[in-house]
Amino acid sequence: MTFEALRANIEQGKNLIENLALTSKQAQVSKDKKTAKILNRRQTSILNQLKIINNAIPELINNITLNKEAVKNKEKDKKKLIGVAYTSPSDKIKKFIVLNKENKKKFLQELSINEDYLKQLKKRKKIFRTSEKPPFKKRSLYTKISNKFFFNISSKMIEQNYFRNLGLSLRKANFRIMLNSYVSCMLFSTLLSFFVGILLTIFLLFFNVNVIYPFFSMFEGDKLMRLLQVFWIIIAIPILTFFAYYFYPLTEKDSIGKKIDKELPFVAIQMSAIASAEIEPSNIFKIIAIAKDYKYTGQEAKKIVNQVNLYGYSIINALRNVARITPSKKFSELLGGMATTITSGGELSKYLDEISKSLMLDYRLREEKYTKLTETFMDLYISVVIAAPMLLMLLISLIKISGMGFGMSMGVLTLIIVASIAILNIIFLAILHLNQSEV
Numbered sequence: 001m002t003f004e005a006l007r008a009n010i011e012q013g014k015n016l017i018e019n020l021a022l023t024s025k026q027a028q029v030s031k032d033k034k035t036a037k038i039l040n041r042r043q044t045s046i047l048n049q050l051k052i053i054n055n056a057i058p059e060l061i062n063n064i065t066l067n068k069e070a071v072k073n074k075e076k077d078k079k080k081l082i083g084v085a086y087t088s089p090s091d092k093i094k095k096f097i098v099l100n101k102e103n104k105k106k107f108l109q110e111l112s113i114n115e116d117y118l119k120q121l122k123k124r125k126k127i128f129r130t131s132e133k134p135p136f137k138k139r140s141l142y143t144k145i146s147n148k149f150f151f152n153i154s155s156k157m158i159e160q161n162y163f164r165n166l167g168l169s170l171r172k173a174n175f176r177i178m179l180n181s182y183v184s185c186m187l188f189s190t191l192l193s194f195f196v197g198i199l200l201t202i203f204l205l206f207f208n209v210n211v212i213y214p215f216f217s218m219f220e221g222d223k224l225m226r227l228l229q230v231f232w233i234i235i236a237i238p239i240l241t242f243f244a245y246y247f248y249p250l251t252e253k254d255s256i257g258k259k260i261d262k263e264l265p266f267v268a269i270q271m272s273a274i275a276s277a278e279i280e281p282s283n284i285f286k287i288i289a290i291a292k293d294y295k296y297t298g299q300e301a302k303k304i305v306n307q308v309n310l311y312g313y314s315i316i317n318a319l320r321n322v323a324r325i326t327p328s329k330k331f332s333e334l335l336g337g338m339a340t341t342i343t344s345g346g347e348l349s350k351y352l353d354e355i356s357k358s359l360m361l362d363y364r365l366r367e368e369k370y371t372k373l374t375e376t377f378m379d380l381y382i383s384v385v386i387a388a389p390m391l392l393m394l395l396i397s398l399i400k401i402s403g404m405g406f407g408m409s410m411g412v413l414t415l416i417i418v419a420s421i422a423i424l425n426i427i428f429l430a431i432l433h434l435n436q437s438e439v
Contacts, residue, residue, distance in 0.1 A: 005083070005098040006061065009053050012097050016050045045113045052107045056081060056099045084108075143181050146188035154183035169249035172327040173256060174299055186245035190238045197237035204230040257327035259296040264330055265363040267297045268356035275349040281342060282308045282315050300326050304335075316342055330359070377432060385424050389417050 020043060027039035059081055082104055085096045099107055157163060158179055167179040175182070205226055208217045219226060267288060274284045282305065288294055289301040300322060307318035316339045323335035334355055341351045393414075 005081075006057065008095070008097050009057055012095060013050060013053050016046050016053070020046045020050070045110050048110045049107060052099060052103045052110070053097060055103060056097075059100065142188075143177070143185055146184040147181055150184040150187040151180060154180050154187060157183065166246060166249065168325070169253050171325045173249045173253040175249060175252075182245075182249075186242060189245060190242045193241040194234065194238045197234040200237070201227075201230050201233050204233070253327040256296055257329070260300065260326070260328035260331050263294050263297045264328065264334070265356065265359040267294050268334065268352060268359050272349060272352035272356045275352050278349075281338070281348060282318075297331065300328075300331060374432065377428065381428055385421060385428065389421050393417060 023039050023043050023046065027036050027043065081098050082101045083096060083098050084104055084107065158167070163179060163183055166183070170177065170179060170182060204219075205223060206219055208219050209215065210217065270291075271284050271288065274287055275281075285301040285304045289298050289305055291298060294301075303322045303325075304315075304318045307313045307321060308315055313321065319335045319339040319342075323332045323339070326332050326335070337351060337355065338348065340346075341348050396417075
């Protein structure tokens, strides 16, 4: 009985240690202060239970003997111990342990306290389930319908390497969708656009579309000639839909790559500072992934951390794998250089320090270039958009007064000038925005 009691206490001690480790990790990760407070209190309760169980172990060991006379002498000592049967609140399994008599009441109290904390944590989880957004998106209805009709076809096409570049673009653009599903959506959308093209062609066969009111009017000409004029729409719309789906991940990948390049100089400086403290390389990326300042670079850092922690890759393999699929060429070079430095046994902090200086210099040069460009655009804007229309308006007024008209009223001319100024403003803003996205 003493051996069984000792085994039961040791098993329960192991379970409590596992629960303590899990609760401690949850308390560190938890962002909610109330939940973290409950978890910390539960840690204390588990520790108290562990102490009570461990207090009985020396007594149990002392009672283990093969000498019959010694057994008789220890009968009195056994009276100090008492068996406790209880049901675990977490897994609802009946358990049995042996405790010192004076600790029985205290253990049951701690067990009750622990159960209360578990109930509180369950309530907190229910609150977060109703208030927070789910971490992963479910498949949309459109994706499900597309897969139903085209999944087999898309799978066969992918097996024949028709969409190899598209799959790489999806991974680089961080699309959370399988290549098979994306190709299925692309084919299904192309099919739908074909029917849209037919409907639009039929509509244009019988109606004219005008810019001015009335916007629609009946077509009374030759229907055969009209069909030849609008038949191209049936072919053009599906082709445009297909290529829009195909090239969208590519443009998104380029956009994310530029945003990573913007963050990279500051990321490299922080990585250099962390590496100088002789921190393990995978922990450098953990810090970058957690940091809220690096939205896009943080996503790439998470890939490295996941490959190390979840898939069991070495840090060197993880760096090389992510270097192949990252949308930023500069970040890819940085990761490749880190992998080489670690392999060769070089000082990572020195490498990152040099890279951060180079990236920051490049960033400053691009900032200076953009500043000069904005100055040039400001001069052009003042001369083309502000001064030129005023001079043109004055010239038109003089021509009107002299009787040399253009066959248009003053109101129409004013409307044309105002519209031209608006279009020029849009063009200037678009050019500035495109140049700013590259800085």
